[in-house]
Amino acid sequence: MIDENTLSFISESREMIDEVEPYLIELGQSSIESGEVNPETTNLIFRLFHSVKGTAGFLGFNVVVKVTHEAETLLDLVRNDQAKMGHTNTDLLCRTCDLVGLLLNQIETTESDTGLEAEAESIIKELEQRILVGKGKIPDTSPPEPIDRKKNTIQTKTDNIQKENDSAEQGIEEFDLKMLISPEMLQRFTEESDEQLEQVESALLDLENDPEDNELILEAFRGLHSFKGNCGFTGFSKLEKLSHKTETILEAIKSGKAKAESETIQSLLHMVDVFRQAIAGISLNGTEEIENMPLLEDFMDDIIASFKNADPIALSQPIVEKPKIEQEEALFLLRKSQPPPRVEKSTLKTTTEKKIQKPKPPAQAKSRSIVRQDIRVDLTKLDSLINLVGELVIAEAMVTRNPDLKGYEFENFERSSSHLNKIVRDIQDMTLSVRMIPVAGIFRKMIRLVHDLSTKAGKKIELKLLGEDTEIDKTVSELIADPLVHLVRNSIDHGIEPPQERTAIGKKATGELLLEAKHEGGEIWIVISDDGRGLNREKILQKAFEKGLIQDDSINMSDQEVFELIFQPGFSTADKITDVSGRGVGMDVVKKNIEKIKGHIDIHSKPGQGLKMILRIPLTLAIIDGMLVRVGKAQYTIPLLSIRESIQVEEDKITTTMDGQELVQVRNELIPVVRLYELHNIVPDSKNLHEGLLVIVEYRDESAGILIDEIIGEQQAVIKGLSNYVGNIQGISGCTIMGDGEISLILDTGGLIKKAQSRVAA
Amino acid sequence: MSEEIEVLNEDLYDDGEDTMKDRYFTFQVGKEEYGIEIMYVIEVIGIQKITEVPDMPVFVKGVINLRGQVIPVMDVRSRFGMEERQYDERTCIVVVTIKDSAIGLLVDMVSDVIDIPETNVDPPPKISRKPGSRFIKGLGKIDNQVKILLDVQKLLYDEELEQIASVAE
Structure with missing residues (x-):
């Protein structure tokens, strides 16, 4: 019943609160014992509270926001050594965590964080008092009353609205939409809606820069109109109602009754967000849920009324607007954090796994240069697919180069196997590119x-x-x-x-x-x-x-x-x-x-x-073009981008400084030689510079010549990180698995140059 | 702090893996048989080509390609401070997973999976000259034989490697 944002908020916040408590206690103890607080721990706690506050703010759980905000302020004082993390503060913060826990329970059952005002108020008062103490102001027992009262009234106001909201929703729930509409229809509806909303949004954004462009108004209008129609058809009456009101505003602009002022566009954009969220909720659990529905309706009505009165600014508008913008901003942070939980969820719930969504549907708007058709796939599936393809390549090589075939000539077999080989390469290239997405999205x-x-x-x-x-x-x-x-x-x-x-x-x-x-x-x-x-x-x-x-x-x-x-x-x-x-x-x-x-x-x-x-x-896991080189038995991949040239050195071009650093003269430049085999402790074919090859690599302004035995060839390499267990190695940026299944380390030219330098210095 | 978390992790493992309790995967290194808790073991593979990685402690031999996954391989012999020897057809790589990363253990030969009830496990010897003794979790007695039970956590993460990890970070 609860929409996915709230759900993930609840579970994330619970985890965070659980995480905070031990840290709090540790902090309190160390502070009492040694009088010092560990800044790292304080920061950690601070961050956790901060995250809870941010998401709660976006979702409109004001009580949670208030409580966490105060806790945060107190922690800030602790961090700056203005307040001591004594018994009182530790205890208070722990109780704050308890309260947040209770609030989360409340949210889970009733979808709102109301009902615990008294507890919240007392905690907030205590926190405020401690903050005043920390700031060195008089630690009197009278906290600033007027501020409290003000917050209180705002609080109760929104509470009422939320209560109304709840009761309205319960009425809807009785009428089971799922009876009439098949899951396929719902899915199509959400997909289409996403596209339409995208269209509306981009048109609106463009409109702001060019308010006179009728074409853009029409485009936004068309998108919204189709959206409204779909909502009505699918039976989401609340969405239909709201979109109708939004449409009326656009209509007014279209017919010239109102101007496309940025304030109006702002409100329209906000509505698009509301719709989007509602659609996300629908795609997840099939029910339409809109927060603050009455408030939104009033909001729309006010704007429409303002047009009719030819009075450009409705009285109530600024009041409603203010918190909205902040919400919108929070929305960005939230949107970022959304995709990962969504993927996780799809691995857990089989019901949602089948769902195919179009996160960034193709947009018709002229400013969108990149047109994409996407499908959401579980990342773990993708990873196993990539691994399987890797296996396929190896298996293919094992079949076509099977030692049993040695000495025979099969014309047909040769032909089919080379065909197979080509297809396998294509599959490999294609799969590797699947994980990569353009940065356009972010x-x-x-x-x-x-x-x-x-x-x-x-x-x-x-x-x-x-x-x-x-x-x-x-x-x-x-x-x-x-x-x-x-x-x-x-x-x-x-x-x-x-x-x-x-x-x-x-x-x-x-x-x-x-x-x-x-x-x-x-x-x-x-x-x-x-x-x-x-x-x-x-x-x-x-x-x-x-x-x-x-x-x-x-x-x-x-x-x-x-x-x-x-x-x-x-x-x-x-x-x-x-x-x-x-x-x-x-x-x-x-x-x-x-x-x-x-x-x-x-x-x-x-x-x-x-x-x-x-x-x-x-480039973790990115694909690079690399040059495969051999030193003794080891094969390394050097990123092609960092290679300037490969040369064979003549003996008279080598200068050795007194500290043993060799320099090779290439045209007018003196380039230091890096003997890779020395750095990596392996046995090369030859230690003589003129018998091997020098690959001249560049990193920023520095260059170096890496001594190798042989160049094997160029290849596309998927970078894999070396295991966490191994950690970072200077001069190695990762490894890649070659066609024959062997692993080749990828050289990090920058790190390698540094490593060689520090070696000479030592 | 990190110690606390590790202890916590171990507790979690123990609780969740009731069916695997007291089961040990045993293998041979040198003359003795060693056992590790079965829940850590993912699979056993034959010896394969190991790609050397620079700047590793001696006992980390390099990395292997396990069906597209790159995993490091530790030579248990050299981890114990024993003399290294040539790998043969009996040499195996036991793939274990701990802290979400898979690691291969190079052993002379794998033996069996056996049950050793807790009551048959003696604490590690207090006096020991061998450098490897710090990995011993207990001594399991079964049918007149003694299996040396290893602490996988310590085997993989003790001392040197932690230093490497911290340098890398």
């Missing part, structure tokens, strides 16, 4: 985020996307989605200046935000750059010093080192803390996520000119 989501955030912040921003068709592994794409949201948000929040400020210093009023994906020397680079303020070295240093992250003698730190500081947990140069940013959790999460996929972040910034962040992600 890039596109930024359009909406940038749109919403810039509107909210009152800034004009032009978003440019480059290299959308760069393909990255599915898992990697999931892991970089969140960091990307954080970075884009930071650029908009802190980087790009408001229009007035920009024009004042001679920049274009419209800020520029660029997202680019590209392959770069065996890595994938995701570049996020803006032309805003850039990072303020002095401010960072000052903050870091205040927080005790650095010592006084930090003047000598390089820019890169200084910028790295922003990834420290709790670091924020923002002066005020809001719900969205400023606590310094974001960048910490960005770094953690990128490190998870063994990536790095480069920061380039010029004060006043902008900030450029490069997420450098290794």
Whole structure:
């Protein structure tokens, strides 16, 4: 009955709360015993609370949000050593966890977090009091009453609405839709709806830039109209009602009664989100559930009324609007986190497994350059398919090159086996490409985020996307989605200046935000750059010093080192803390996520000119073109991208320095020689430079000549990570399984150069 | 902290694997027979080509391709500090899984799957000169024979490897 977002919220939050408790206790104990708190643990607890709060906020569980927000604030004080993690605080936070647990139970049974206000209120009061104590304000027993009362009234108001909502839903449930509509119909309905909503959304977004374009209004209208029709036909009356109201608004715009102001479009976009969510709910459990239905209806009616009165701003509109925008923002974070649980679910529930969804249906809108037809497949199935294909290749080789055939000549057999060989290669190529998806998927989501955030912040921003068709592994794409949201948000929040400020210093009023994906020397680079303020070295240093992250003698730190500081947990140069940013959790999460996929972040910034962040992600599981080389018995794959040339060395071109480093003169350049066999402790065919081959590789500005025995050939290689057990090895980026089933290590040229250098230095 | 979690994991395993309780997979290394809890064992494969990986401790011989999965292989002999010997047709790779990663154990020869009730298991010897003794979990007595029961967790993750892991991270 509960929609999937809520369900995954409940289970995730439960896990987090379970996780928090032991940490809390540990923290309390260590604090009592030694008077010190472990910053790592505090951060961990903080993050967990933060995540619960974020999702709860999006789903509208306000009590949970309030409670976790207060807990978070208290923890922040603990982290900054302003509050002690004594008995009182530990106990209080543990009780907070208990309360959140109770609230989650409540949500699971009644779909709302109401009914425990008294408990919540008392905990919140206690927390607030502790926060005041921590801040050094008078620890009096009278907490700020007015704030409380205000929150209280808002609370009860939404509670009522939710209660109404509940009772309305119960009425619907009695009428069993499933009796009339077959699962196939439902499935088609959800698929089509997704497409239609996509169409509406893209038309609306374009419309905002070009409010006069009638064609776009018509397109949005058509999409919505078909959607409404489908809803009505399938019997989802609430959706039909809402979409009808939305349509009325569009109708008004179409007929010129109203203008396509950005505020109106904003509301329409919000409705699209509501529909989408409802559709997701339907596809999962077949029932239509819309949160805050009466509120939405009122909201729509108000807008329509405002058109009729020819009064552009309805009175109630701003009130309703405000929390909405925040919700929308939270939605982005949530959307990112959605796909993984969905996949998990499909492995658990056989009923949902059959469901085929089109997550990114083809869009007719002219701005969409990439047209895709997708089907959702369980990742584990895909992985086993890839493994099976690998086996197939090996089996094929075993048959066609069977030793029993030696000495015979079968003309027909030869012909069929070469045919088989070709097909197997094709299958292999095809399967390998299946796991790869273009970054367009995550890039596109930024359009909406940038749109919403810039509107909210009152800034004009032009978003440019480059290299959308760069393909990255599915898992990697999931892991970089969140960091990307954080970075884009930071650029908009802190980087790009408001229009007035920009024009004042001679920049274009419209800020520029660029997202680019590209392959770069065996890595994938995701570049996020803006032309805003850039990072303020002095401010960072000052903050870091205040927080005790650095010592006084930090003047000598390089820019890169200084910028790295922003990834420290709790670091924020923002002066005020809001719900969205400023606590310094974001960048910490960005770094953690990128490190998870063994990536790095480069920061380039010029004060006043902008900030450029490069997420450098290794090509785990990506396919590369590699050159297969042999050293003794070992076969290595060198990424073709990093190879400049291969040469045979003449003896008189070699210079040896006194520390034993050999240099080879290639044209006008002196290139250091890396003897791979020495680094890897293997026996080569020949140790003489002129008898082997030198593969000249480049990494950024450095180059080196790797000594090998023989080049075997070029091949496409699927990069596999070496086992976790083995860990990272400098100079090796992974391995690949070759056609004959053998494993070839893939050389990481950058790491190899470093390794060779450190060896010479030692 | 990490120790706590490991202990917790072990508890979980024990609870969930009632049917496999007290069952041991035994193999031979040198003259003695060793046993590991059966729940860790996934499969046994013959010796195959091992691709050497640089910068590994001596007892990690490299990686093998197990139907598309790349798994590291540990030579149990050299892990015990025994002298290495040529692999022959009896040499086997016992694939075990722990902490979600599969690892191959190179042993001289596999023996059997046997039940050793807890009551027949003696604690490890207190005085020992062999470097391998720290992997011993207990000594199982069965039909006048003694099987040395190994702690798989320690066998795979003790000391050196943890250092490697931490350097890598």
